[in-house]
Amino acid sequence: MTQGSTERILHAINSVILGKQHPVKLALACLLARGHLLIEDLPGVGKTTLAHTLATTLGLRFQRVQFTSDMLPADILGVSIYDPDKHQFSFHRGPIFTQLLLADEINRASPRTQSALLEAMEEQQVTVEGETLPLEDPFFVIATQNPAHQIGTFPLPESQLDRFLMRIQIGYPDKQAERALLTGEDRRQMLKQLQAEITPAKLIQLQQAASKISLSDALIDYVQALLAYTRNSGQFYNGLSPRAGLGLIQAARAWAMINGRDFVIPEDVQAVFPSIVQHRLQAREHLQSADWAAEILKQVALP
Template sequence: MKIENNKINEIIDILSKFLHGKELPLRLALITFFSKGHLLIEDLPGLGKTTLAIGIAKILGLEFGRIQCTSDLLPTDITGLSIYNKNLEKFEFHPGPIFNNIVLVDEVNRATPKTQSALLEAMGEKQVTLEGETYKLPKPFFVIATQNPVEQFGTFPLPESQMDRFMMKISIGYPSRKAEKEILKGGSRREELYSLEPVMDIDEVLKIQEDINRVYLSDKVIDYIIDIAESTRKNEFFSTGLSIRGTLAIAKTAKTNAYFHGRDFVIPEDIKELAPYTIPHRVLIKEDYENIDKQELIKSVLEKIPVPA
């Protein structure tokens, strides 16, 4: 299979102009999207999360929706609801904002558990069931959820089942001094972002996703992924190790990473490069070791596992 990733590089180059010094979070977001997964961004407000979501939607020519989570947000505010039409004498379904290709769910941990659960079926099954009727979500479908790591008043922590549904968890972080200087010089470019011309259309996006599915994953690399998973499951510091969904996420993102690097086969470095974003949010540390940094634990686990030649 011949890899043509020129447009991927073009997308990164264009959007990097709106996300100064944030090429890595942008790349990770695109890897998650093309892996058919969902992204959780844990970060402070005002660091570019909305810019990232809108930019990806515009550059790929996709429909964008936004959900601002609050404690009084209802599940139907996400999924939509059926309203009675007097003229037709029947109920008509009015889709909610979840029926977009790219959906930004802002401050997801401010929504109640009942409302958070409305996202579970949508994220996992790519469909919504309401009043006995099932409605398919558009393809492609990508959720970018954000949560604030500092201000915990009035929040409802995401349950393990929901955390595991995010293929990656990342943060954008503060820009460098140089990048912030460029931002202050240029001012807000949000209006310019909305007028971006798409680099791809939906058909091209779906084709790339299918091409990524065909990237070769050798038995040795598969065994390496299983070794990583088993190490987290047997590790004395973890109460919960990687799930099957976790190992699938590692495999899928490794394929996309290989594709982005212009290869039609996965190497162990594809997995190790993304491990800090695909693994930590899926494992739980035992109470006795909660003061130990989870990232460092994952790093030490990986260092002990032999890398296949």
């Protein structure tokens, strides 16, 4: 049942996003593990399309916010406006009151705005003028950012990067996929025709199922060995946090579920590991990030 759903979802997304099975699967795993997703890549590789497709196929209400440097927290959270007829302030909900928020180019916004969003992500609620308002359930943020070296960006601080379960890259499509993309239908048109594969309630069910995937001692040993390696090898400024470890396990469970298994094997951990650690770890030497995550996996033997 669960596998059928996840397969249908993946199939639908892959019909729009061509040749990107792995990032798509990671993105789905991230959402099934109740994590927020950060997509870092150059403009025009399909970040927004991916977020949009995910929202549609999962049947989620969707809001998009384009972040700019002059943006204020109120532009996201909402604002109280004086209603002269009623002689009182009434709260106008911002775009954050939705099920899936696409925060485009999050690193263009000022740190103040960024942190407002990230706090909301963490707490799953917002506090405006002393009033606490819960956000919707499910609630996801898919943020995109341009690579940090682009002009006019405020890189997210490490503490806030930690709020994102995964950071993925999409990358250029391969030759064949690109050709299909160039000759095929207009993607925006396709998005409009796309149907929801599941309901939000079903999504919550799937999330619960994922959190129940069984985890053996041997696998926890392996995860701990990986965490210990990042802390003790001396290759990184700081090792992975326990939150990262929890995230790793959650993501591995979701990955196992997508692969139709009811238990986690080391391969699941290995599959999600780079996307979980790359934005959390800072290598001492200037290593290519894609390489060092794979390098850690090679260094740590299965217990």
